Amino acid sequence: xxxxxxxxxxxxxxxxxxxxxxxxxxxxxxxxxxxxxxxxxxxxxxxxxxxxxxxxxxxxxxxxxxxxxxxxxxxxxxxxxxxxxxxxxxxxxxxxxxxxxxxxxxxxxxxxxxxxxxxxxxxxxxxxxxxxxxxxxxxxxxxxxxxxxxxxxxxxxxxxxxxxxxxxxxxxxxxxxxxxxxxxxxxxxxxxxxxxxxxxxxxxxxxxxxxxxxxxxxxxxxxxxxxxxxxxxxxxxxxxxxxxxxxxxxxxxxxxxxxxxxxxxxxxxxxxxxxxxxxxxxxxxxxxxxxxxxxxxxxxxxxxxxxxxxxxxxxxxxxxxxxxxxxxxxxxxxxxxxxxxxxxxxxxxxxxxxxxxxxxxxxxxxxxxxxxxxxxxxxxxxxxxxxxxxxxxxxxxxxxxxxxxxxxxxxxxxxxxxxxxxxxxxxxxxxxxxxxxxxxxxxxxxxxxxxxxxxxxxxxxxxxxxxxxxxxxxxxxxxxxxxxxxxxxxxxxxxxxxxxxxxxxxxxxxxx
Ligand SMILES: Cc1cc2nc3c(=O)[nH]c(=O)nc-3n(C[C@H](O)[C@H](O)[C@H](O)COP(=O)(O)OP(=O)(O)OC[C@H]3O[C@@H](n4cnc5c(N)ncnc54)[C@H](O)[C@@H]3O)c2cc1C
Numbered sequence: 378x379x380x381x382x383x384x385x386x387x388x389x390x391x392x393x394x395x396x397x398x399x400x401x402x403x404x405x406x407x408x409x410x411x412x413x414x415x416x417x418x419x420x421x422x423x424x425x426x427x428x429x430x431x432x433x434x435x436x437x438x439x440x441x442x443x444x445x446x447x448x449x450x451x452x453x454x455x456x457x458x459x460x461x462x463x464x465x466x467x468x469x470x471x472x473x474x475x476x477x478x479x480x481x482x483x484x485x486x487x488x489x490x491x492x493x494x495x496x497x498x499x500x501x502x503x504x505x506x507x508x509x510x511x512x513x514x515x516x517x518x519x520x521x522x523x524x525x526x527x528x529x530x531x532x533x534x535x536x537x538x539x540x541x542x543x544x545x546x547x548x549x550x551x552x553x554x555x556x557x558x559x560x561x562x563x564x565x566x567x568x569x570x571x572x573x574x575x576x577x578x579x580x581x582x583x584x585x586x587x588x589x590x591x592x593x594x595x596x597x598x599x600x601x602x603x604x605x606x607x608x609x610x611x612x613x614x615x616x617x618x619x620x621x622x623x624x625x626x627x628x629x630x631x632x633x634x635x636x637x638x639x640x641x642x643x644x645x646x647x648x649x650x651x652x653x654x655x656x657x658x659x660x661x662x663x664x665x666x667x668x669x670x671x672x673x674x675x676x677x678x679x680x681x682x683x684x685x686x687x688x689x690x691x692x693x694x695x696x697x698x699x700x701x702x703x704x705x706x707x708x709x710x711x712x713x714x715x716x717x718x719x720x721x722x723x724x725x726x727x728x729x730x731x732x733x734x735x736x737x738x739x740x741x742x743x744x745x746x747x748x749x750x751x752x753x754x755x756x757x758x759x760x761x762x763x764x765x766x767x768x769x770x771x772x773x774x775x776x777x778x779x780x781x782x783x784x785x786x787x788x789x790x791x792x793x794x795x796x797x798x799x800x801x802x803x804x805x806x807x808x809x810x811x812x813x814x815x816x817x818x819x820x821x822x823x824x825x826x827x828x829x830x831x832x833x834x835x836x837x838x839x840x841x842x843x844x845x846x847x848x849x850x851x852x853x854x855x856x857x858x859x860x861x862x863x864x865x866x867x868x869x870x871x872x873x874x875x876x877x878x879x880x881x882x883x884x885x886x887x888x889x
Contacts, residue, residue, distance in 0.1 A: 416475040416505075418455060424467045427460035427511060441506075443485035443493045444553055444736060446820040447746045453480065453494030456506040462618045466589035468507045469616070469882075473587070478884060480504040481612045483528055484555020488749050489853050491612060491885050492558075500853060500886035509557065512618055517542060523580065524624055528557040528617045533724045533734045540717025544624035547572035552724035552734050552742060560620060561611040562849030563803040565811055567684045567723055570661040570791025572625065576607035576801055577792070581621040584614065587882035591618075605873045608803025610848040610862065612885040614877050628659075630719035631689045633696065633711040634682035641704040642666060642679045642770070643763050648702035649681055650757045650786070654809040658791030659687040660695050666766070667783035668773030669816070677770045677783065689713040745780075746820050748827040750835045750852035752812040753805045753845035754786065762841035769834040773816070776830045778823060782816035784834065804864040811847050812838070851887060858887040 422429045430437045432452065440456050442449055454477060457468050472479045480494035480501055490496035495503035512527035515535060521542040526535055533552035539545060547568035549559050556575070564575025572578065581595040582603060592615070594603035605614060637645050649664045656662075662683030667673065681699070685692050692711060714722060721727040725742060726734035733741040758766065766784065773782040788810050798806045805811070814834040816827035832854055846852065846861035859867045870889040874881075 413475055416454075416471070416477060421457070421467065421471045424471075425457065425459070425464040427464045428458045430456045430458070439738070440508075441494070442744075443482070443487070443490070444744055445486070445488075445490070445747060446744050447748075447824050448490040448493040448496035448499070449820075451490065451493035451496035451499075452503055453506045454503050456482075456494070456508055458508045458511045459616075459618075460511060462583065462585055462591045465507060465509075465585040465616045465618060466591070468505070469585065469587055469589055472505050472507075473882065477505040478502050479882075480506050480885075481616055481883075482506050482508040483510060483557035483611070483617075484531055484553060484559075485510070486551070486554045486558060487611075487851070488747075489851050489886075491851075498853070507616055509616065509618060510555075515539075522624055523621060525619055525621045526556055527619055528555075530556050531735075532556060532559065533721060533726050534731065536717060536720035536724065537731055537734075539624055540627055540715065540720060542624075543627050545572070545627040545716045546575070546578050546622050546624055548575045550720075550723040552721075552726050553736055556620060557617050558611045559849065561606055561609065561617065563608045563801075563805075563847070564849070565787060565789070565793075565847075567661055567663075567719075568630075568686065569793055570658045570788060571628070571684075571686045573792035573796065574608075574801075574803060575622075576803060577796060578622045578624075579607055579620060580623050582606045582617055583619045584617045586615040586877050587880065601869075601873050602877060605802050605870055607801035608848070608863075608866075609870050609873075609889075610802075610851075613883055613888045614874065615883070627716035628686040629689065629713055630716055631685040631692050631711055631713040632682070632719060632722065633685065633692060633709070634680060635700075635703075635706040635709045637679040637681070637704065637706055639666075639677050639679055639770075642677075642767055645679050645681065645703060646758065646763050646766065648699065650754075650809070652699045652702075653786075653788035654790035656699070656788075656790075657687065657695055660685050661791070662699075662788050664786045665783065666770040667781050668770050669776065669779040669781040669783075670774050671779070672781040673774070677773065683788075684719070744820075745817050746822070746824065747815060747817045748824055748831050749813055749815045749850050750831050750854075751814065751847040751850035752835055752838055752842040753808045753847060754810045754812055754842045755805075755808050755845065756842070757809065758841055762838070765837050765841065769837050772834075773830065776816070777826045778818050779827055779830065780817040780819065782827065782830055783814075785813045785815070786810045787813070798864075799866060799869075802863060802866050802870060804866045805845065805847070808845070811850075812842065813850055853886065855887070859889055862887075863889070
């Protein structure tokens with residue numbers, strides 16, 4: 378554990394450095410205190426090497442945008458794009474001094490707008506956004522068996538760098554998702570049954586706590602913080618500045634896909650759910666049922682797709698038990714790629730220069746407004762559960778303003794289940810699949826009906842799957858989010874929060 382100065386520091390109103398112990402460390406109030414005056418942003422700017430943007434600054438209007446356009450109207454107080462852990466310490470001290478609420482941002486994909494720093498309905502007030510997006514360096518050990526990733530790196534950048542060295546780690550499938558938010562919540566993706574969760578490959582994390590202390594957490598140092606950083610979620614314990622992952626030799630990846638008519642959806646769900654979580658761990662699959670008139674005017678689609686990291690020639694044998702129980706598909710395909718190319722294919726960036734694999738300036742990717750929530754399936758659906766599911770998919774055809782909506786069931790099991798439920802903060806080790814309920818809609822449209830649709834879908838499935846949820850797909854409407862996200866691991870997370878953030882400086886909604 379190192380410190381930013383022995384006791385940390387804060388900036389005084391005139392920009393002078395004060396010892397942290399000399400100023401109040403009260404819970405942020407959301408508005409500047411009369412006793413300290415308005416925030417002296419000029420003093421902060423001169424104390425950091427990163428870029429500080431105020432609402433009046435050129436570039437602020439673009440910098441404030443997250444990856445979900447529904448939160449574009451957010452008006453954060455300021456955005457600091459930190460250049461180092463020392464910048465983070467200065468930013469936290471400044472926020473303490475002026476009692477500013479902070480919001481943390483890396484990739485900017487939070488479902489409910491927490492990282493936007495003041496989006497309507499997010500439960501986060503207009504905040505000082507501390508962004509680690511500029512910390513995007515990726516560095517390897519000599520043999521590339523280990524990679525140190527800056528907290529601003531996106532998944533596509535990590536896949537490109539790691540894959541180009543003939544190595545692999547497993548994360549999610551969206552190019553611009555931040556490795557930081559993804560890993561802190563667990564991290565499921567198309568290689569999750571072969572490799573485990575993203576957080577299972579994490580070996581060390583650097584994190585700055587509210588008092589400005591820089592922690593290097595691993596299994597032997599600050600091990601409780603390391604435990605909590607593997608599934609405990611982002612924005613709660615401190616600001617992550619870098620992450621170290623163990624890499625593995627890159628496999629080839631055979632991507633496969635089958636489409637079925639909606640009329641046979643019940644048979645597809647029934648067969649897939651028996652096969653997917655128990656198949657060879659090198660096989661991962663997802664079942665997607667998607668509707669919405671705009672994209673599916675002829676009725677909802679049913680697709681089963683996946684990845685196979687064993688020898689390509691063995692795919693047919695692997696899929697035989699699945700296909701034996703299914704009607705004839707409408708279409709199917711398979712293609713074998715290198716790990717790097719497959720990950721970039723999933724990310725929508727295969728063939729693009731990496732500079733264009735972004736939704737930012739010069740990028741070819743497009744942001745899309747969306748709503749989402751989740752369940753965790755611990756049991757297979759019976760006939761009633763399958764009927765409830767199909768009725769909800771069909772209901773998407775009548776949702777006002779929806780572009781596409783429905784459900785993805787993403788298989789777990791394999792390596793995920795080889796880790797005990799209390800070995801990391803991610804509790805859902807024995808679950809069969811994660812479930813995403815999603816809805817997309819045109820930018821600027823009323824999100825209300827889409828939120829109601831995905832939440833109604835979840836409510837319809839809760840009698841079958843219970844109230845479990847995945848913290849990386851947060852939902853502001855959950856009645857008991859702590860139990861839903863963390864189950865039996867919640868009490869330990871509570872005590873770690875009290876140890877590392879005793880004043881409750883980080884006030885993100887649904888925190889422990
Ligand atoms: C289009 C899309 C695709 C997705 N695909 C997958 C997938 O395949 N697999 C999967 O598991 N999840 C997936 N997710 C969910 C994703 O993992 C979470 O939304 C994740 O939290 C995003 O991280 P981020 O850094 O991009 O987002 P942010 O919004 O920047 O941050 C997410 C959370 O982490 C906090 N945080 C941000 N930076 C830091 C920091 N430096 N230190 C500490 N806390 C911080 C934020 O306050 C917030 O609570 C997807 C989400 C979207 C929108």
